[in-house]
Amino acid sequence: MYDTNKLRKYFPSTTVFKDPTVMSMFKAAKIESFLRDWILKRRSGADGAVGNINDLSNYVATIIPPRSEKERLEDEARSNGETRMFLAKINVSFNSKSNYYTFEIPSLGFSHSHTIIEDYVWNRIKDELIGEAGGWGLIKLGYMPPEGSKKNGRFTLLEFKNFCPYRVSLDDFREARTHFDVEEWMGILLGAIDYNPDGFARKGWIERDIWKAKHTMLTRLLPFVQPRVNLIELAPQQTGKSYMFGKISKYGWLLTGGQVSRTMLFIDRRPGARAKGLVTCNDFIAVDEIKSIEFANDKEMAGILKGYMEDGYVTVGGTRIDGEAGIVFLGNIAYENMDSDKDMIGDVNPIFRDSALLQRIHGFIPGQFVPALSPRMFINDWALNSEYFTEIMHLLRSTPETMKYRGMVEELVEVKSASGETSGREKEAVYRLCTAYLKLFFPHADSTLIRTQKFKQEFDKYCLTPAKSMQETVLKQMRFVNPGMFPDGNLGFSTYTVRWEL
Template identity: 50%
Template sequence: MLDEKKLREAFPNTTVFKDQNLIATFKSASIPAFLRDWIVKKKAGVDGQIHDMDDLRRYMNAIIPRRDDLLAIQESARNNGASKKFLARIDIRFNVANNTVSFEIPDLGITHSETMVEDYVWERIKNELVQKSGGWGLVQLGYLPPEKPERPRGKLTLLEFKNFCPYTVNLEAYRAARAHFTIEEWFDVLLGAIDYNPEGYQDWVEKHTMLTRLLPFIEPRINLVELAPKGTGKSYLFGRVGKYGWLVSGGTLSRAKMFFDIAKKQPGLVANNEFVALDEIQSIEFPDPGEMQGALKAYMEAGEATFGDKRVVGSAGIILLGNIPQDDMNIEGDMFRTLPEVFRESALLDRFHGFIQGRNIPRMNEKLKINGWALNTEYFSEIMHLMRNQSENVLYRSVVENLVSYPAGADTRDTEAILRICTAYLKLFFPHVIKPEMIDITEFKRYCLRPAVQMRTIIRTQLQIIDSAEYGGKNVAAYTVNEKFEKMNRGEG
C-alpha cells in the first residue's frame, strides 16, 4: 500500500484527497477530473475534506455553467456589459474572408456564427489562446448590438480569457520527487493520479497495462490500438482525465473534421489536440473511406498531410479504441476483423506503433476507485503536457537510443515504434532518468523495452494475418540493451 505521508511530503502542494462520494457528485455533473481536483483543492479544509456540500454545489454551478444557464449569461452580457467569469472550453477561429476572429463554446451551444472577438481584445488575450486555438480557461463575455451596415446582427463578444493552468508546474521538482519512490510505489502514485485504487489490481502487469493508456498523453504522435472488453474505462481515461486530447465516440467522422476543412479553411482535430482517440471504432462511419485512409497514412507516417495547397502539421497521436469479447483476445487470430474497412489495409495498420492488450485490464469495479490522498489530476495532466515539449523529447529519446541495440537490418517502422514507445514509458515511469547510466537495466527491460517490443510484435502478427503476401515471415528483430550498459549494470565496467 502506498504511504500517503510519503506522497504528501514529496508533493506538498499538488496532492488532493479523493473521496468516492465526492467524485460521484462531480461525475454526475459531467465535470472532468482535472477541473474537479482544482475545485476540491480550492474548497477543501486542511484535512482535504469538503465540509460544506451546499457551498460546493453553489460554487460549481457558478463557475461551470450549463446550457440551461445560457440565457442568463446572454442577458447579463447584454444588459450589464459583461457576464460573470466562468470556466469553459473555447475554440477560436480566424475568418479569412472577412478578417474577423470568432469563438465558440460547445458546452453552452454558443457557435462561431453568433460571436466575434474585437481587435483590441484580441491583442490583449491572443497569447493565451493562439497556441491551442482555444482551450479551457476563465471566460467573460460581452455583447455588441446590431449596427448596420457593418454589423447587421448582434454578436456575443469575448472580453476576457485566462488559460486554465492553476499550478506552477516545475519538471525539475517533479523529477526530484520521483527519485524518492521505488518503481512499484511509482505505479501506485500514477494510478492514484488518474483516480484508480492501486489495491484493486492483482499484479504489476495489470497496473502496467492500465498505465500504458497514458502514453499518448506524454509522447507526441504515438499511434496505438486498444481492443478491450467492455467496462474497462477506456472512454473515461481518454475523455475526462486531461484537457489536451479529443475523444470521438461513434457517429460520423469526415476527413475535413479530422484534418482540414477546405471550405472553411480550418485545420481539424489533429492540429489542435495532443491525441485523437476514436472510441467505439466499430460504430464510427467515414463518409469517404478512401479519402480518410489516404489522409491517415500520410499524417501517421510524418505528422503532416497536404490538402490542396494547405499543409496540416500536428503532434496528435491516433488511438483506436474498440470493444472485443475476452474470448476473441487471441494474438494469433484476426483481432482486427471487426474494424471499419478503413483500418483493414495493411499499409495503414503498419503505421500504428503498438497494441494495448486490454484483456489485462480488469473490468471497472468498486475496488478500483481511489479513496484517499493522491496526486492531483490537473497537476499530473500538466506534467504530461510539458513532457511532450521538444526539449523533453530530445532528452529522453537520446537516453533510449543509447540504451537500445538492434540489428542493422531491422525494419525501420519496427525500430521507430519500439523506440517511441520506450521513450514514452521512460518519461512516464522514470522521469528522473536523464542519462542512460542512471537507470536500473533490469527495470528498463521489464517495464520499458520488453513491453514495447511486445506491443509492436502484436501489430506485426496482425499484419501477417491480414496481408501474408507482404508481411508473412517478417518478424520483429531482436531489440536488446546495449552491452556497454549491461556490463555497467553488472558492475563490470
C-alpha cells in the same frame, strides 16, 4: 498503496483528496477529472474533505453553467455590460476578411458568427490562447450592440484567465520523482488518473498478473506524453478505455460513434470555413467503437490516415496540414479473442484490414490484462491532482523533451536482426514507445542514471519489453490481414536488447 504522507511532502501544492462519493457526484454531472480537481482544490479544507455537498453543488452550477443558461448569460452581457466569471472551453479563430478574432464556446452554443475579440483584449490574453487555438479558463463576456447599418450585435470576450492555480515545472516534477522507487511511482501515477493501486488484484491472480494489469492501464497514457504515438486497443467492455481517453485530459479528443470525416480530423475546405481539424490542436485523437464507426469515405480516409500516421502531416486541396496528435483506435471484443496469435481485427471496420494502415500503428495495448472496473479500483485517498498531472504530461511532449528522452533510448537500446536488416517502421515503433514509457516511469532519467545496472533492469522491465511486445502484436495481426507478407510464418522481428555494457 504508496505513502500518502510522503506524496504530500514532495508534492505539497498539487495533491487532492479523492473521495469516491464526491467523485461520483462529479461523474454524474459529466464533469471531467481535470475540472473536478480544479474545483476540489478550491472547495475542500486542509484535510481534503468537502464540508458541505450542497454548497459544492451550488458552486459547480455557478462556475460551469449548463447550455440552458446561455440566454441568462446573454441577458447579463447585454443588460449589465458583462457576465459573471464562469469556466468553459473557448476556441478562437482569425477572420482575415474582417481583420479581427472571433471565438466560440461549444458547450454553451456561442458561435464564431456572433462573437468578436476586440484588439485591446486580444493583446492582453493572446499568449494564453494562441498555442492551443483556445483552451479551458475562467471567462467573462460582454456585448457590442449593432453599429450603423449593421444588423447584428456581437458578444465580446472581456476576460480569459487560465484556471491552473499552481506553477507547473518539469524540473520540480523530476526532482520529486527521485524520492520514490519505481513501484511507488507506478502507484502514484495510477492515483493521478483516479485509480487505487491496491484494487487491481483478482481471485487467483499472482503478483505478475497484478503488475501487468497496472502497467497496461498506464500504457494508455503513452499518447499523453509522446507526440504522434499511434495505438490500438481491443478489450472487453467496462475496462475504462473511454474514461481514460475522454475524461482525464483537456488536451485530447475522444470520438464516439457517428461518422468520422476528413473535414473533422484535418481541415474544412469549404468556402468561408475556418475550422481547424482535430489533429492540429489536440495531443491525441481517440476513435472509439471501431467495430461500428463509420467513415465518410473509407478509401479516402484510409489513404489520408496512412499519410498522417506515417509523416505527421497531409496535404488537403493544396494546403499542408501538420499535427502532433497520436491516433488511438479503441474497440470491444470478447475476452476469448484477445490473443495476439489470433485474428483480433476480423470483425472491425474493413478500413483496418489493410496491412499498410496496420504498419503505421506503433503498438497494440494488451487490454486483456485490465480487469473489469469495480468500486475497489477507484482511489479513496490523497493523490496527485489530475489537472496538474495532465499539464505535466502535456509539457513532456515538447520537442526538446522528446529529443532528450529519445537520445537516452538510442543509447540504451541495441537492435540486431538475423538478416542483417531492420525494418525502419518496426524500429521507430519500438523506440517511440520506449521514449514514451521513459517519460512516464522515469522522468528524472539523465546520462548518469541510465548507466546504472539497476536502472537498466527497470528500463528493460517497464519500457523495452512491453514496447517490443506491443509492436510484435502489430506484426502478428498484419500476418492475418496479409499472409503473403510473411509466407514462411516468420515475422522477421528484430532483437532489441538493453546495452548492458553502457
